[in-house]
Amino acid sequence: xxxxxxxxxxxxxxxxxxxxxxxIEVFTVNEYMSSIEPWVVSPGGFKPLILQVxxxxxxxxxxxxxxxxxxxxxxxx
Numbered sequence: 660x661x662x663x664x665x666x667x668x669x670x671x672x673x674x675x676x677x678x679x680x681x682x683i684e685v686f687t688v689n690e691y692m693s694s695i696e697p698w699v700v701s702p703g704g705f706k707p708l709i710l711q712v713x714x715x716x717x718x719x720x721x722x723x724x725x726x727x728x729x730x731x732x733x734x735x736x
Contacts, residue, residue: 664710671708686711
């Protein structure tokens with residue numbers, strides 16, 4: 660398993676959806692606690708939710724995340 664993203668709940672769910680559209684299995688770490696008490700799972704509550712993918716999907720997932728961050732991919736378009 661490899662961490663592919665860490666951040667706030669809403670953005671993480673957007674990225675998770677984009678990854679799943681590409682048939683990449685995504686695992687969510689701290690999904691519930693990041694919403695309830697983010698400061699408990701990360702210092703200062705900063706980037707509390709972590710998305711992980713299988714090692715063999717990492718490169719493909721990395722491209723999806725980079726495209727999302729650069730504005731090439733948007734949820735709902």
